[in-house]
Amino acid sequence: MSTTMTAEQIASIAERTKRYTLFEWGTQDVDPFVVERGEGAHVFGADGTRYIDFNSVSVSVNIGHGDPRVADAIAAQLRKIEFASPYWATEVRAEVGEKLNALTPDGLEKAFFTLAGADANEAAIRTARLVTGRRKILVRRRSYHGATMGVLPLAGDPRRYAVEGGVGDIARIPDPYYYRRLVDGQSEQEFCEHVLAETEEIIQLEGPHTIAAVMVEPITGSNGLIVPPRGWLTGLRELCTRYGILLICDEVMSGVGRTGAWFAVDHEQVSPDIMTLAKGLTSSYVPLGAAMFSGPIAAAVQGVPLGSGLTYQSHPVGLAAAKATLEIYESDGLIENSAVMGDYLRAGLRELAARHPCVGDVRGAGLFNAIELVHDRETKVELFPLTGPQDPIVREVTRTMVNNGLLAALRGPWLMACPPLCVTPTTIDDALAALDKGLEVADRITSAAGAPPPPHTRHTYPAALEALR
CATH class of the missing domain: 3.40.640.10 (Type I PLP-dependent aspartate aminotransferase-like (Major domain))
Known part of the structure; x- marks a missing residue:
């Protein structure tokens, strides 16, 4: 049975999670998503909002949530x-x-x-x-x-x-x-x-x-x-x-x-x-x-x-x-559905690519897909390099998709499109509409928008780690 938490309860869970636990790989400057339950290709936030899980969490919840x-x-x-x-x-x-x-x-x-x-x-x-x-x-x-x-x-x-x-x-x-x-x-x-x-x-x-x-x-x-x-x-x-x-x-x-x-x-x-x-x-x-x-x-x-x-x-x-x-x-015929829905999804991603200059490539197999974001299609300079400081617009792209009901993974220049294998055409259409909004944000910093290519910077240690070296 699902319940909807108050804003205060949600904030408390997030705050205590940050206080008493560590998050992986990145810094601890995170704003964690508080999840309540999952169902099929969707997850529900603690406030009751439904989101499309466009990455199967970690490209892993293949059969869908809550079976x-x-x-x-x-x-x-x-x-x-x-x-x-x-x-x-x-x-x-x-x-x-x-x-x-x-x-x-x-x-x-x-x-x-x-x-x-x-x-x-x-x-x-x-x-x-x-x-x-x-x-x-x-x-x-x-x-x-x-x-x-x-x-x-x-x-x-x-x-x-x-x-x-x-x-x-x-x-x-x-x-x-x-x-x-x-x-x-x-x-x-x-x-x-x-x-x-x-x-x-x-x-x-x-x-x-x-x-x-x-x-x-x-x-x-x-x-x-x-x-x-x-x-x-x-x-x-x-x-x-x-x-x-x-x-x-x-x-x-x-x-x-x-x-x-x-x-x-x-x-x-x-x-x-x-x-x-x-x-x-x-x-x-x-x-x-x-x-x-x-x-x-x-x-x-x-x-x-x-x-x-x-x-x-x-x-x-x-x-x-x-x-x-x-x-x-x-x-449930999920292997077959992965093949059919994968073709459907890639067709939609290619249609988005034709309209968004930030998309350099669309590739995948079945429901294992990604789009590669570039600053310039000619030079193929990565829009968001994997190493170096994170561009603030990365968070804006992600936030825009979340505000439109889509949880998607953007890692460096690669935006993953890997929903659960039970996904339907209707859910894919909804995901593509939300992705469209996120790509509009990314388009703002492409060469087509008149901005110069971003420099590729090497990773530097934060001051807190430098003090330990």
Whole structure:
């Protein structure tokens, strides 16, 4: 049952949250949104205002908010057994493991269940190093694989700066970022071949015998939602096979229906050696991650200590949520709806792009989409660089969308468009209308408005941190 809070109650919640808890990544100069409940593709503020969740919170609430079938499954599991040792067997562990064996690409056989994507990725790289006897991991320049000490340095993202010193055995391969890296006159296929040739050269120079794995997001998520040209992932799979290197595909964000297929690798029928999952696995109703390992890797660790473990490994409540969620994807036709509604959404985004000079590119797959905001379509200068001081107009853009009933994520120059997979055409139309208002604000600082391109400034430490250095 929903309730509407008074302004004083809402202010108290926000104030106490700020006083007693810390917020992630940025400074603590935040004005937190006080949420009361969710329903489908919408969330409701504590004052009763309804908003479209255009980012599925963290590109994770795939089935939509407030589904009682998942809540009932969680409650039933809690009444049955609330926690089990990682060394015990439970019915739900067997069921979800078997289901993932059936859903994931041929060749992936066994699941190692974790709490989130980060520790699934940690288990992936630890196991790759264990079974190959090599240390080096190759990753994309623009990437993100989680926030723990083991995987944050892998990121091609400014968030790695605080922890990457002293962490070795990482080399970077080029991104298949067609919008920003193409050479004039180069076809998408020619660009793809060029990127793969560059990647092969890096493999040769690094020494294949030193490389345990290449780890990639099939579609880069929070670092620009980069959709590669068709053939890139197939070519990468072929390179890894040729040089005896494992391929790890991080499907934490792109997996479980988000791209209009069960997994992003399915679009090219690629089977990695290891694939990691989280987010959509339980639609984020409770934490759960998984690393899926191929048959040969599972056989290699049969008699060797795995080297990865967690108190909450294979937690039965998380697995109960996953079981119910996976059933909903199928019963409600959400994978198919992601594909159809994704086409509908991108058509609307392209129509907006034609009217707003701040939009440089529209890209995506299924309901995994982004628009890239630029100062100038010719130079492609980012309207809001990812590093450096935040432009005050960023908050104005976000505030305008919120005032029009839209919760959308704007990270650097990328405005994400990733609603829940249950979204309808009517809700998409409403979201596009609110997005239109936000883009009007962004248009004010483009070159079309007569302003000079903003300088790219490097990050500087706040005075409070400088005093500690």
